[in-house]
Amino acid sequence: MNPIRKIKYIVIHCTATQPTATVESIKRYWKDVKKWGDTPGYHYLIKADGEILTLLDESKNSYGVYAHNSECISISYIGGIDNLGKPKDTRTVKQQVTMFSKISELLHKYPNAKVLGHRDFPDVHKACPSFDVKTWLSHYQLMF
Ligand SMILES: [Zn+2]
Numbered sequence: 001m002n003p004i005r006k007i008k009y010i011v012i013h014c015t016a017t018q019p020t021a022t023v024e025s026i027k028r029y030w031k032d033v034k035k036w037g038d039t040p041g042y043h044y045l046i047k048a049d050g051e052i053l054t055l056l057d058e059s060k061n062s063y064g065v066y067a068h069n070s071e072c073i074s075i076s077y078i079g080g081i082d083n084l085g086k087p088k089d090t091r092t093v094k095q096q097v098t099m100f101s102k103i104s105e106l107l108h109k110y111p112n113a114k115v116l117g118h119r120d121f122p123d124v125h126k127a128c129p130s131f132d133v134k135t136w137l138s139h140y141q142l143m144f
Pocket residue numbers: 012013014064118128129
């Protein structure tokens with residue numbers, strides 16, 4: 001186990017795949033294309049049906065955010081692009097519910113952590129997670 005990590009950010013991602021992509025195909029991409037071995041891109045992965053998978057223990061670094069991985073916990077939903085491959089918020093209602101509850105749980109555990117989208121980090125030229133995290137969180141909370 002790594003020394004205890006100081007979690008500064010809870011980072012939201014999309015897999016930048018179709019929402020129908022399988023967990024296996026995503027893992028294969030990390031291993032074969034990105035050459036990340038068995039280390040995943042995220043700690044948590046949320047399927048279209050809302051099921052959340054733990055891919056990595058929170059004590060370990062994932063490959064979520066370049067140069068910031070030692071201080072991040074990364075959560076991703078499967079999806080994030082439309083049929084033409086353009087960035088799109090494809091989250092199902094169930095994915096949103098799961099995402100929100102996971103963020104709440106992590107904020108209890110790491111009260112000083114900030115919740116950011118991947119693209120909110122400086123020098124990130126990606127649309128990930130294909131929606132504005134801050135705006136979504138403020139509206140989502142209003143629903144309750
Ligand atoms: Zn990302």
